[in-house]
Amino acid sequence: MERRILVVEDDAAQRRVIAALFRAQGRVVSEADCAQVALDILDAEAGPWVVLLDIGLPGMGGLDLLSVMRGRGDDARVVMLTADGGVDTAVRAMQRGAADYLEKPVAMDRLRAVVARHAAMPAAPAPSGAFAGLVAGAPAMVAALDLARRVAPSRMPVLVTGPSGSGKERLARAIHETSGRTGAFVAVNCGALPESLIESLLFGHEKGAFTGADRAKPGRFREAEGGTLFLDEIGEMPLAAQVSLLRVVQEGEVDPLGGRGPVSVDVRLLAATNRDLGAEIAEGRFREDLYFRLAGVEIALPGLAERGEDISALAATHAAEAARREGRQFHGFGPGVAEWLAAQPWPGNVRELQNAVHRALVLSEGSEIRLADFRPAGPASEPVRPAPRARPSERGARRVRALAEVEAEAIADALILCSGQISETARRLGIGRSTLYRKMAQYQIAPFNEPREGREHEASQDLGGARRQQER
Numbered sequence: 421m422e423r424r425i426l427v428v429e430d431d432a433a434q435r436r437v438i439a440a441l442f443r444a445q446g447r448v449v450s451e452a453d454c455a456q457v458a459l460d461i462l463d464a465e466a467g468p469w470v471v472l473l474d475i476g477l478p479g480m481g482g483l484d485l486l487s488v489m490r491g492r493g494d495d496a497r498v499v500m501l502t503a504d505g506g507v508d509t510a511v512r513a514m515q516r517g518a519a520d521y522l523e524k525p526v527a528m529d530r531l532r533a534v535v536a537r538h539a540a541m542p543a544a545p546a547p548s549g550a551f552a553g554l555v556a557g558a559p560a561m562v563a564a565l566d567l568a569r570r571v572a573p574s575r576m577p578v579l580v581t582g583p584s585g586s587g588k589e590r591l592a593r594a595i596h597e598t599s600g601r602t603g604a605f606v607a608v609n610c611g612a613l614p615e616s617l618i619e620s621l622l623f624g625h626e627k628g629a630f631t632g633a634d635r636a637k638p639g640r641f642r643e644a645e646g647g648t649l650f651l652d653e654i655g656e657m658p659l660a661a662q663v664s665l666l667r668v669v670q671e672g673e674v675d676p677l678g679g680r681g682p683v684s685v686d687v688r689l690l691a692a693t694n695r696d697l698g699a700e701i702a703e704g705r706f707r708e709d710l711y712f713r714l715a716g717v718e719i720a721l722p723g724l725a726e727r728g729e730d731i732s733a734l735a736a737t738h739a740a741e742a743a744r745r746e747g748r749q750f751h752g753f754g755p756g757v758a759e760w761l762a763a764q765p766w767p768g769n770v771r772e773l774q775n776a777v778h779r780a781l782v783l784s785e786g787s788e789i790r791l792a793d794f795r796p797a798g799p800a801s802e803p804v805r806p807a808p809r810a811r812p813s814e815r816g817a818r819r820v821r822a823l824a825e826v827e828a829e830a831i832a833d834a835l836i837l838c839s840g841q842i843s844e845t846a847r848r849l850g851i852g853r854s855t856l857y858r859k860m861a862q863y864q865i866a867p868f869n870e871p872r873e874g875r876e877h878e879a880s881q882d883l884g885g886a887r888r889q890q891e892r
């Protein structure tokens with residue numbers, strides 16, 4: 421199936437010109453003037469998509485929208501439209517999973533060729549940088565997720581290490597979800613269990629096996645049959661339980677208390693810890709043989725301080741998620757927010773950032789999250805001016821339009837009506853050809869086609885079709 425096209429561009433004139441170009445080819449085209457509308461369209465309309473994404477959107481920018489899409493596991497092919505043509509921006513876009521990029525002003529021939537190529541591509545898993553919805557742009561995260569992706573389909577036990585809130589459980593779930601295992605993902609917090617209950621909870625028991633065992637329980641291992649058992653805070657497991665766990669891992673069978681003997685289990689083990697297990701082993705608190713059984717592969721997640729470049733994408737992703745949960749609109753962060761977020765130490769890592777963004781969203785008025793929403797009390801050294809009450813800025817509300825915006829739209833409309841013919845467009849707008857060219861450059865409206873032999877005809881046919889489609 422050919423992909424649909426979504427044009428995400430805040431400049432109405434450019435957006436219309438691009439949309440018209442592809443409608444004229446008989447393609448299905450949707451338009452969005454900001455990130456939130458784009459996400460709404462991607463939610464509401466079935467893909468697959470080619471998304472033409474302007475990098476300089478107001479509010480949530482194009483790069484952050486790209487991260488949000490990748491974070492959601494979207495399989496759209498994204499072509500970034502970059503204004504400055506800076507190699508850095510293009511590289512960052514490709515790292516975040518863009519399929520291609522074009523510099524503005526975009527030559528329509530080139531745009532057509534690039535879109536045709538991507539529109540014909542079958543739906544495929546999102547490209548590198550993305551793994552089961554996790555945000556990753558920092559090299560250490562990209563490497564960690566790459567390892568996770570490769571090991572996921574195997575039965576290899578994986579030990580995930582990293583500070584609290586760095587995403588260990590989230591990664592474990594992602595490994596399970598992409599493992600192809602059909603059983604359940606069962607999580608056990610080994611630090612929160614009373615020592616006396618660990619064995620019956622993990623391995624199960626028969627009715628009457630001990631005082632209070634009024635009915636049989638299968639235990640977490642057998643609940644995870646055919647699936648994954650996630651042993652969180654493994655570093656806090658008492659030594660006696662470590663011995664029993666080691667036996668189960670070695671034998672591949674559990675021996676429920678009061679039961680008739682061992683029962684074999686097919687369970688993939690994932691474990692996580694924020695402790696330094698090497699030090700725990702050296703101190704005699706953790707069994708080395710168990711460590712080697714659990715750490716078939718070890719994946720270390722960095723703290724947020726070591727992945728500063730991911731902060732804005734994580735914040736945008738979680739703001740968009742929180743907005744959906746709260747039934748709110750989120751159109752981006754206000755001035756200074758990105759810099760402020762980047763300057764915080766975030767000792768609680770992604771979880772702390774997520775909580776801060778959620779709270780700011782709840783406190784915000786309107787669809788933009790402002791700096792003051794993150795610091796409602798305002799530290800004494802940095803007085804926070806009260807945020808002016810946000811005016812309703814939702815779609816459909818009346819607003820004053822800048823003359824430049826109206827002018828750019830008028831030019832784009834005229835170009836479409838006149839099938840891209842410059843002289844005719846200028847005449848009907850009542851301006852000279854050179855003024856029209858100057859204004860087109862100013863608003864980054866590219867000519868529909870380079871005036872080459874034999875091309876005018878093709879352009880006029882296309883755009884005539886576009887007009888008819890628009891008028892329908």
Ligand SMILES: Nc1ncnc2c1ncn2[C@@H]1O[C@H](COP(=O)(O)OP(=O)(O)OP(=O)(O)O)[C@@H](O)[C@H]1O
Pocket residue numbers: 491553554555556582583584585586587588589590591652694734737770771774
């Ligand atoms: N790369 C990421 N992209 C998006 N969200 C993330 C990412 N990493 C973590 N999160 C989110 O951050 C929160 C904390 O993650 P998680 O609970 O997995 O951390 P943890 O390391 O297991 O914490 P703890 O050690 O305290 O149990 C979760 O809501 C998770 O969805």
